[in-house]
Structures are given as C-alpha cells and as structure tokens.
Amino acid sequence: MTDYRRRAEEWLAQDPDPATRDELRAILAAGDEAALADRFATRLEFGTAGLRGELGAGPNRMNRVTVMRAAAGIAARLRKDPPPDEEGAGVVIGYDARHGSERFALDSAAVLTGAGLRVWLMPRPLPTPVLAFAVRHLGAAAGIMVTASHNPPRDNGYKVYWGDGAQITPPLDAEISAEIDKVGRVDGLPLGEGWTVLGEEIVEAYLHALSRLPLGDARDVSVAYTPLHGVGRDVLERAFAWAGFPAPAVVPEQAEPDPDFPTVAFPNPEEPGAMDLVLGLAGASGADLVIANDPDADRCAVAVPDRDGGWRTLAGDEVGGLLAEHVLRHTKGADRLVVTTVVSSSLLGAIARAHGVRSAETLTGFKWIMKAGRPGDRLVFGYEEALGYSAGGDDGVVVHDKDGVGAALAVAALAAQARRDGRTLVDLLDDQARRYGLHATAPLTFRVKDLGLIGEAMARLRAAPPSRLGGREVEAVDDLSGGVGGLPPTNALRFRMPSARVVVRPSGTEPKLKCYLQVVHPVGDGEDVAAVRARANADLDRLREDLASALGLS
Structure with a gap:
C-alpha cells in the first residue's frame, strides 16, 4: 500500500461526510495515484486569509474534516487567552450560500461548543460584513465566516476574525495553524449542542450602524444592481430602504443565491463580462448608477454613464478616491486617518494632505488596513484597489473589514448629491484630476x-x-x-x-x-x-x- 493510499484509508475512517467518502472510495478503487497525491501530498495552509480551496476529500481540499480540524485549532488558541467576560470566550459564525457553507458552519459550531466555548450562529446566509460587524457588536472573542468570496463555484473558504472585528494577522495565524496541527482524528472530538442561533436583530443592528455613514440628504438616484448570485441582495435592499433611497432594479437572472453561479465564468465583478447583465439592465431602465457586489458582498463595483453614451466601469482606485474625499468633507478632526495599500493609487495621500489629515499605506488586505493606526488616530476610511472599501463617520469606520453594502450606500449618496448639483461622478473624477493630478x-x-x-x-x-x-x-x-x-x-x-x-x-x-x-x-x-x-x-x-x-x- 502506498503512503497516499494509507492516508486515504485513515481519512475514510474519520470522515463524517458520505459524499467525500464516496469520492475517495472511487479514487481508491480506480487506483488513481495522481488523484490521491493531489489530495494527500500536502494540505491547505492556514494563514492570514484563513483557508480557501477546492471542495473535495483529503487535507488539500475544503471538506468537513478540514473544517472541524480548523475549528478545533481555533478553540485551542482561544482557550489560551483570558476570557473577555465571566461567560467565557465567544465565537460568532457566519456563512454564505456556497456549496457546503451551512454544513461547515454547523460543524464549526458543534466543535467550538464541544470545546466549552460560547457560540452564536448567524440566522441564515448573510454577507461577510454583517459577520465582521457582529464580532464587535456581540463582544465576541473571534468570528468565523464560511465563504470563498469571489472564487469559482468549486471552492469554499474559512475566514477568521479576532475580537477587534478584523481578520487575523501574524503571528496569530501561525499560532492557530500550530494548534490545528495538534488535532487528532475528528471523530474523537467532543461535539456540543445548544449554541445560540441569532435572529434578524443582528441584521437590523448592522443596518442601524450604517446610518452613521455620511449619507447627506440627497436621495434622487436610480440604481441597477446585481448580487452576482450571492447573498447581498436582501441586506442591500433593506439598507437602501432604511436610508430612504429608491429600491434598486435587480438583475433577475442573478438575484437569488446560486452556488453554481450559472451566468458568469467567474463570480467576480472585476472579471471581464461579469457585469454585462447589470449593464444591460441599467441601459434598459435608464439608471443613473450601476452597483455590483461579489457573492459574499464585501466588495462593491461601480459603473456610471459615460459622456459618449456608453457605460464606464470605475476602477477601485477611482471609487476609493471619490469616497475618501466624500468622507473627509463630511467628518471633522485632525486625528482622522485614511488608509490604503501599497498596491493602490497614491492619490489617497494627496487627498489626505489637502484635507490636513494623516494617511498610511499597508500591505494588501483589510486585516492590515484596520491595524494601520497609531494611538490617537481615528480611522474614518480605508480601501484597497480590489473593490474593497470601509467608510465611517465621525466615530470611525462602521465595519473593520471591507463592506460592499456600506460602500454601495455611500456611492449612492455621492451620486445623488452630484445629480442634485447637476453633475456626475465622472465630473467629480475630473475635478480630482485637476486638483491632484x-x-x-x-x-x-x-x-x-x-x-x-x-x-x-x-x-x-x-x-x-x-x-x-x-x-x-x-x-x-x-x-x-x-x-x-x-x-x-x-x-x-x-x-x-x-x-x-x-x-x-x-x-x-x-x-x-x-x-x-x-x-x-x-x-x-x-x-x-x-x-x-x-x-x-x-x-x-x-x-x-x-x-x-x-x-x-x-
């Protein structure tokens, strides 16, 4: 028996999932050594992005065994910290509508509860920013979001947040990874019950928090929107209604969550062709603004009518510059901080200097953006060029991660104000070019x-x-x-x-x-x-x- 076959037999003995057991048995029966090597020669590495990979059997795939081992490692690392209150450390778990997401969330809840931790579970598939918000809102010690964001349909993933509501950074990722390595067979893990399933009040709390964004009072803007088969539509529509904006027109073919993403090659609004349907809807409906979220709604893509009669999809750096200036014009204080990454435009620094506030550059990823401040800084805006934005008002950013729903609201407010002034977002971009180069x-x-x-x-x-x-x-x-x-x-x-x-x-x-x-x-x-x-x-x-x-x- 080869080493890979031995590992596969050991995996079969502990795997609780009949689908991946059947997959592995078929590979073993076929004697497919290449397929075994692909699954067992290595494992998905746990890092600052958590886990992300293709669904399937074996340690180099996303599956119930991989997820349960990750949850056990997180539990072990949490037990090394003093509990935040007398009830002990708590973990809030969210999930999207991808294949396996709900099952992975339930397995995580069982493992964490079995380890003696308090667990809150989101009531249904919801956007990633709602989970990131919930960590701080509930005073949790950590958060887990089961999602592969904008990856292809065959993938899933596991994002981990700590008590500050931001994704983990070194050395915490290595510490969790080391604890995962110590986990034995998952069929020997104690599994608990009795976790708390949250109600819609957590969504309402998030929507209420978005009211702190600098939205002004202009509301006359028509929006064409797509959630790209993801989980953003319901929360975004409620956010628009909550703030008093007209309901957006939604691409019907992409309105409902569908883990197969049948209308797009890649469910990422940055990919060519991904926004074709929403641009078509915008043209047919005479919309002023196009907004697209990725499947877990932490990113926000924007398109606007161009002067040649077509549609212009704005770069992340263009939206970032517009939102940064919008936030700085509607907040006060010399302690304000705006942050972007080393791969994003240097425009943000010029905007910050003009407004007399500090700016900073970090590595890519919102986990770094949210940790860029010095003592006394008040982070009011952060963005990265890959369509990720987090905006706030005078009390700082609302979500300590990128927030595609909050960004959509802020862009709609900016477009509505420009429309009231007889201008467009393209005009505002030209203004910035004249002002800053x-x-x-x-x-x-x-x-x-x-x-x-x-x-x-x-x-x-x-x-x-x-x-x-x-x-x-x-x-x-x-x-x-x-x-x-x-x-x-x-x-x-x-x-x-x-x-x-x-x-x-x-x-x-x-x-x-x-x-x-x-x-x-x-x-x-x-x-x-x-x-x-x-x-x-x-x-x-x-x-x-x-x-x-x-x-x-x-």
Missing part, C-alpha cells in the same frame, strides 16, 4: 495552472530587474520580502520610475500573479482631462507590454 492605474494579471511559474517569474525579476519599463528609467526597486518602510515582509516587488510605479506580487487566494500599474500626469489650467487620460492610458499600455516581456508570462 491624474492618477491612472491599471491591473495586469496572469492566471496560471502551474503555481511554479509564479515563483519562477518572481525569481527572474529579482535576479535581473528591468532597467526601463514603459519608456521610463527604473530609479529604484524595492523588494518587500525584506520589509520596506516599516511594513511586514511580503513577497512583492515595487519598481519606481519618474511619475510611475509598478508593484508585482502573487495572489494570496488564487493562482494568479498580480501586477499593479500607475502613472501620474498633471492637468494644466484649461487642459482637457480626457486628453490627459488618453495619454496616461497609452503610458499604461506601454508599461503592460514591457512588464509582460520581463515576466515571461502570457
């Missing part, structure tokens, strides 16, 4: 099947960094793996050029190499912003060509 950004992404190609490409860039990119001299190369500017080490490279910048890093959740391009062009008095934008886009195209050549990927 046009900060044009663009992504370059390589999706691979062989993860080794990503490591090879990064090694090539480190060994022989290009001296010129896009016709500009590379003045400096920052290897962020050594920690730069006080940032924790991360596998990324930053190339700095006159009025331009490129950052390259592997994705933390998908088999992709991601590149982030930026050029900055001043806009002279009376100069046409559209002409400046055309020049900037041509510069970005040249950067793309040179970078693709340097990476050796296609």
Whole structure:
C-alpha cells in the first residue's frame, strides 16, 4: 500500500461526510495515484486569509474534516487567552450560500461548543460584513465566516476574525495553524449542542450602524444592481430602504443565491463580462448608477454613464478616491486617518494632505488596513484597489473589514448629491484630476495552472530587474520580502520610475500573479482631462507590454 493510499484509508475512517467518502472510495478503487497525491501530498495552509480551496476529500481540499480540524485549532488558541467576560470566550459564525457553507458552519459550531466555548450562529446566509460587524457588536472573542468570496463555484473558504472585528494577522495565524496541527482524528472530538442561533436583530443592528455613514440628504438616484448570485441582495435592499433611497432594479437572472453561479465564468465583478447583465439592465431602465457586489458582498463595483453614451466601469482606485474625499468633507478632526495599500493609487495621500489629515499605506488586505493606526488616530476610511472599501463617520469606520453594502450606500449618496448639483461622478473624477493630478492605474494579471511559474517569474525579476519599463528609467526597486518602510515582509516587488510605479506580487487566494500599474500626469489650467487620460492610458499600455516581456508570462 502506498503512503497516499494509507492516508486515504485513515481519512475514510474519520470522515463524517458520505459524499467525500464516496469520492475517495472511487479514487481508491480506480487506483488513481495522481488523484490521491493531489489530495494527500500536502494540505491547505492556514494563514492570514484563513483557508480557501477546492471542495473535495483529503487535507488539500475544503471538506468537513478540514473544517472541524480548523475549528478545533481555533478553540485551542482561544482557550489560551483570558476570557473577555465571566461567560467565557465567544465565537460568532457566519456563512454564505456556497456549496457546503451551512454544513461547515454547523460543524464549526458543534466543535467550538464541544470545546466549552460560547457560540452564536448567524440566522441564515448573510454577507461577510454583517459577520465582521457582529464580532464587535456581540463582544465576541473571534468570528468565523464560511465563504470563498469571489472564487469559482468549486471552492469554499474559512475566514477568521479576532475580537477587534478584523481578520487575523501574524503571528496569530501561525499560532492557530500550530494548534490545528495538534488535532487528532475528528471523530474523537467532543461535539456540543445548544449554541445560540441569532435572529434578524443582528441584521437590523448592522443596518442601524450604517446610518452613521455620511449619507447627506440627497436621495434622487436610480440604481441597477446585481448580487452576482450571492447573498447581498436582501441586506442591500433593506439598507437602501432604511436610508430612504429608491429600491434598486435587480438583475433577475442573478438575484437569488446560486452556488453554481450559472451566468458568469467567474463570480467576480472585476472579471471581464461579469457585469454585462447589470449593464444591460441599467441601459434598459435608464439608471443613473450601476452597483455590483461579489457573492459574499464585501466588495462593491461601480459603473456610471459615460459622456459618449456608453457605460464606464470605475476602477477601485477611482471609487476609493471619490469616497475618501466624500468622507473627509463630511467628518471633522485632525486625528482622522485614511488608509490604503501599497498596491493602490497614491492619490489617497494627496487627498489626505489637502484635507490636513494623516494617511498610511499597508500591505494588501483589510486585516492590515484596520491595524494601520497609531494611538490617537481615528480611522474614518480605508480601501484597497480590489473593490474593497470601509467608510465611517465621525466615530470611525462602521465595519473593520471591507463592506460592499456600506460602500454601495455611500456611492449612492455621492451620486445623488452630484445629480442634485447637476453633475456626475465622472465630473467629480475630473475635478480630482485637476486638483491632484491624474492618477491612472491599471491591473495586469496572469492566471496560471502551474503555481511554479509564479515563483519562477518572481525569481527572474529579482535576479535581473528591468532597467526601463514603459519608456521610463527604473530609479529604484524595492523588494518587500525584506520589509520596506516599516511594513511586514511580503513577497512583492515595487519598481519606481519618474511619475510611475509598478508593484508585482502573487495572489494570496488564487493562482494568479498580480501586477499593479500607475502613472501620474498633471492637468494644466484649461487642459482637457480626457486628453490627459488618453495619454496616461497609452503610458499604461506601454508599461503592460514591457512588464509582460520581463515576466515571461502570457
């Protein structure tokens, strides 16, 4: 018997799921050593993003055994901390509508309760930001969200939050991972009952908290919306009604949760074609604004009518700049802080300086954005270019993670105010370009099947960094793996050029190499912003060509 077959037999003996047992038995009966190796040669690594991977049997898949072991490891780590109150440490668990999500949430509740911890379970599939909000609202020591966000239908995942309502960061991820490694067979874990299933009051508390956002009083805006087959529609519609906005028109084919995501190749509003149906609905209904959430509704995509009669999908950096200025104009105090990441536009720093507040840059991920403040800072806005935003009012951000529902409300408020003033979001973007210079950004992404190609490409860039990119001299190369500017080490490279910048890093959740391009062009008095934008886009195209050549990927 091969080692993989032995491991598979041991897995079968403890697996509580008949579907994955059948899958594994079929592989064993077929003698498919390659399939066994794929499932048992390694395991899903638990990190700051928790767990994420393909559904199936074995330690290198998302399944009930993997989830129960993760829950047991989280319980063991929580028991090392003093309980927050006399009732002991509590964990709140949420889940989306993906394949297996509810079952994984119930298994987690049973394991955590069996470990002696207090558990709250969300009443139904709900957006990730509701779970992140609930951690602080309930005073929980931790939170778990079962979701794979915008990954393909075959995937699921497991996000972990700590008592501050933000996702975990090192060294906590390594400590939990070490506890997971100590977990034995899951059929020997004590399983409990009697956890608390929350009611709709947790959603209402979240909606009430969103009322602290700077929404103004303009409400005349028509919105076309899609939840992309995810769990965002109900909460977003209630949020719009709560705030007094007209009900959005919803894409009927994508309105209900569907874990197979039948109308899109990838359920990510950043992917080409993902927003085609909502753009079609917007054109047919005469909408002023298009909004799309990803399946767990922590991201928010925005499109607006363009001056040529078509639709313009705004980049995350463009929405981030608009929302940042909106929040700063509606809040007060020199202690305000706005935060973005090293791969996002440098525009946020210029906006912060103009408003006399502090800005900061972090590594990618809201787990870092939420921890960027110094003592005395009041975080009122954070964003990352991948369509993630967290906004707040004078008492700070509402959710300590990206919040696609809150962002949708804030964008609707901004669009309604612009409409009242006889203007559009495109006009506001042009205003920012004149005020701060046009900060044009663009992504370059390589999706691979062989993860080794990503490591090879990064090694090539480190060994022989290009001296010129896009016709500009590379003045400096920052290897962020050594920690730069006080940032924790991360596998990324930053190339700095006159009025331009490129950052390259592997994705933390998908088999992709991601590149982030930026050029900055001043806009002279009376100069046409559209002409400046055309020049900037041509510069970005040249950067793309040179970078693709340097990476050796296609």
